[in-house]
Amino acid sequence: xxxxWIAIGALAAVSLVIPLAMIAVSALLRPSVPEQSKRxxxxxxxxxxxxxxxxxxxxxxxxxxxxxVFDIETVLIFPWTVIYNDAVESVGLGQxxxxxxxxxxxxxxxxxxxxxxxAVRWVRSPRAQRQYSE
Amino acid sequence: xxxxxxxxxxxxxxxxxxxxxxxxxxxxVFGVSILAAGLVGTFVxxxxxxxxxxxxxxxxxxxxxxxxxxxxxxxxxxxxxxDSVRLLSKELIIPEDADRPAYDLAPILLAGSALLGFAxxxxxxxxxxxxxxxxxxxxxxxxxxxxxxxxxxxxASNNKYSFLGGLRAVAQNIAxxxxxxxTGASVVIFAGTLRLSEIVAAxxxxxxxxxxxxxxxxxxxxxxxxxxxxxxxxxxxxxRNPFDIPEAPTEIVAGYQTEYSSVYFVLFYLGEFIHIFxxxxxxxxxxxxxxxxxxxxxxxxxxxxxxxxFLFTQWARSAxxxxxxxxxxxxxxxxxxxxxxxxxxxxxxxxGVIA
Numbered sequence: 001x002x003x004x005w006i007a008i009g010a011l012a013a014v015s016l017v018i019p020l021a022m023i024a025v026s027a028l029l030r031p032s033v034p035e036q037s038k039r040x041x042x043x044x045x046x047x048x049x050x051x052x053x054x055x056x057x058x059x060x061x062x063x064x065x066x067x068x069v070f071d072i073e074t075v076l077i078f079p080w081t082v083i084y085n086d087a088v089e090s091v092g093l094g095q096x097x098x099x100x101x102x103x104x105x106x107x108x109x110x111x112x113x114x115x116x117x118x119a120v121r122w123v124r125s126p127r128a129q130r131q132y133s134e
Numbered sequence: 135x136x137x138x139x140x141x142x143x144x145x146x147x148x149x150x151x152x153x154x155x156x157x158x159x160x161x162x163v164f165g166v167s168i169l170a171a172g173l174v175g176t177f178v179x180x181x182x183x184x185x186x187x188x189x190x191x192x193x194x195x196x197x198x199x200x201x202x203x204x205x206x207x208x209x210x211x212x213x214x215x216x217d218s219v220r221l222l223s224k225e226l227i228i229p230e231d232a233d234r235p236a237y238d239l240a241p242i243l244l245a246g247s248a249l250l251g252f253a254x255x256x257x258x259x260x261x262x263x264x265x266x267x268x269x270x271x272x273x274x275x276x277x278x279x280x281x282x283x284x285x286x287x288x289x290a291s292n293n294k295y296s297f298l299g300g301l302r303a304v305a306q307n308i309a310x311x312x313x314x315x316x317t318g319a320s321v322v323i324f325a326g327t328l329r330l331s332e333i334v335a336a337x338x339x340x341x342x343x344x345x346x347x348x349x350x351x352x353x354x355x356x357x358x359x360x361x362x363x364x365x366x367x368x369x370x371x372x373x374r375n376p377f378d379i380p381e382a383p384t385e386i387v388a389g390y391q392t393e394y395s396s397v398y399f400v401l402f403y404l405g406e407f408i409h410i411f412x413x414x415x416x417x418x419x420x421x422x423x424x425x426x427x428x429x430x431x432x433x434x435x436x437x438x439x440x441x442x443x444f445l446f447t448q449w450a451r452s453a454x455x456x457x458x459x460x461x462x463x464x465x466x467x468x469x470x471x472x473x474x475x476x477x478x479x480x481x482x483x484x485x486g487v488i489a
Contacts, residue, residue, distance in 0.1 A: 002142075002144055002145055002148065002156065002158060002163045003160070003163065004142070004254075004264035004265055004266040005264070005266065006144075006160055006163045006164050006167055006264075007142065007144045007163070007167035007170065007171070007253065007263045007264035008250075008253045008254070008263070008264045008266070008272075009164065009167070010144075010164055010167030010168045010170070010171045010263070011167070011171035011174070011175070011249070011250060011252070011253040011263050011264075012246075012250055012253075013168065013171070014168065014171040014172055014175045014249070015171075015175065015245075015246040015247075015248075015249035015250050016242070016246050018175060018179070018245070018246070018249065019241065019242040019245045019246055019401050020242065022222065022397055022400065022401065023242075023397050023401075025222060025397075026222040026223070026226070026396055026397035026400075027397075029219075029222055029223040030222070030223050030224060030225050030226060030396055030397075031223075031225050032225060032226075033225060038227055039227060039228065039229055039230045040229070040230060041229045041230065041291070041292055041293040041294075041393060042229075042293060042295070042387065042392055042393065043293075043294065043295075044387075052291075052292045052293060052294050052296075052297050053289075053297075056297075056301060057301075059305075059463070060301050060304070060305050063305050063308065063309060063463060063467075064304075064305075064308065066467065067308040067309070067311070067312070070312045070471070071308075071311070071312065074312060074315045074316060074319065077316070077319055077478070078271060078319055078322070078328070081319045081320070081322040081323045081478075081482075082322060082326060082327060082328060083326075084323050084326070084482060084485070084486070085323070085326040085485065086326065088485075088486045093486045093487065096486065097482055097483065097486050100479075100482065101479060104475055104478070104479060107475075108472075108475065111467075111471065111472075115467075115468065120463060120464065120467035120468060121460075121464070122459065122460030122463055122464070
């Protein structure tokens with residue numbers, strides 16, 4: 001059998017060509033009527049105010065940090081799931097299962113810690129909190 | 135000529151033109167693969183073309199008791215052509231102060247990455263572009279490139295709605311990706327391999343026979359709990375109700391795609407639908423026996439199965455109200471993650487005790 005990654009590279013080329021071809025076709029078809037006010041960003045019909053690149057809710061960072069932890073964990077779990085069936089046969093249930101139970105247990109403790117410290121609780125800014133309680 | 139084990143479409147075409155798949159030069163293989171990839175890409179885009187401008191409207195109309203498109207062609211099927219020409223010939227308006235390279239790259243990235251996942255999906259009748267050993271990990275990896283595209287779109291548009299939508303999209307995608315991948319891993323425990331063709335092969339045979347009705351050995355029946363978890367996490371991954379908060383039209387206009395028009399909007403729309411079908415293809419491969427089915431050829435069964443998953447997402451879209459962002463984060467991290475960890479361990483224990 002041929003190297004599968006060559007075929008995947010070919011599909012990558014195709015999946016790059018398709019959007020680019022669509023853009024090219026559209027460039028041939030579409031009109032261009034430049035006009036300054038047209039390009040204003042949409043803010044429900046009002047004149048846009050202020051900058052868009054502003055400070056935002058810290059919660060998004062917390063979730064992203066947690067994601068990194070658990071994503072690496074899934075990378076470590078995958079090889080274990082592949083060999084698990086054979087491992088049970090060759091070294092027995094205890095040696096195949098217990099280390100992973102311990103590993104996931106440690107992660108569960110980590111999740112419980114993050115949970116308790118409010119990393120997965122949606123925080124509101126003081127201003128939003130005031131508006132919410134009114 | 136053709137070896138007994140499952141062969142990919144690339145190898146089949148190589149055999150067809152009289153070349154040995156294991157000795158052919160990389161350039162020849164690449165050329166042949168372009169052909170195979172073009173076939174698969176056409177198949178996916180055909181499904182998307184029917185789903186996006188036509189089936190979606192008709193299905194939603196059926197749920198909400200309306201008629202929907204019916205003017206052009208029989209039952210309005212000509213709408214597909216008319217709509218694509220209409221959308222492609224719209225003027226492209228780029229907002230002031232948009233972050234140019236990122237603004238232009240985001241739609242290409244989104245549509246392209248969605249298509250990439252189909253490289254390793256076994257579609258039955260021998261249609262599979264490539265079959266690498268780590269197929270499942272590859273699918274999950276390329277499916278999550280979309281988050282990057284969404285963040286780029288949201289940040290580069292210089293629009294506050296887009297910005298919020300992009301942030302929400304990423305928070306949601308990463309929160310539900312872990313339950314998705316962990317539940318996928320619980321299937322790997324049964325199959326003992328990441329190669330998608332072998333995962334499909336592991337689902338052959340009968341689980342139990344109830345008189346004349348034989349329940350197949352699909353992992354959806356072997357482990358229905360994992361199946362339910364995976365369906366829920368997949369709905370969130372493709373951003374459909376009840377998890378459509380990244381583009382919640384009543385809250386933040388259209389989320390990350392607010393400022394996109396013309397062909398860029400088409401690419402976003404296309405990417406979303408390819409993603410729904412990619413989600414359906416992963417569910418089909420992992421839980422519904424891949425292209426297995428009686429009488430009809432494999433590719434037909436594969437199409438039926440991915441369309442069933444599509445129908446399910448559209449049903450949820452019409453029937454289920456939307457979550458709030460805080461409920462979404464809470465559900466993802468406090469419920470689905472815990473349940474998927476429990477599912478993984480329980481599966482391991484059950485498989486270990488039986489084996």
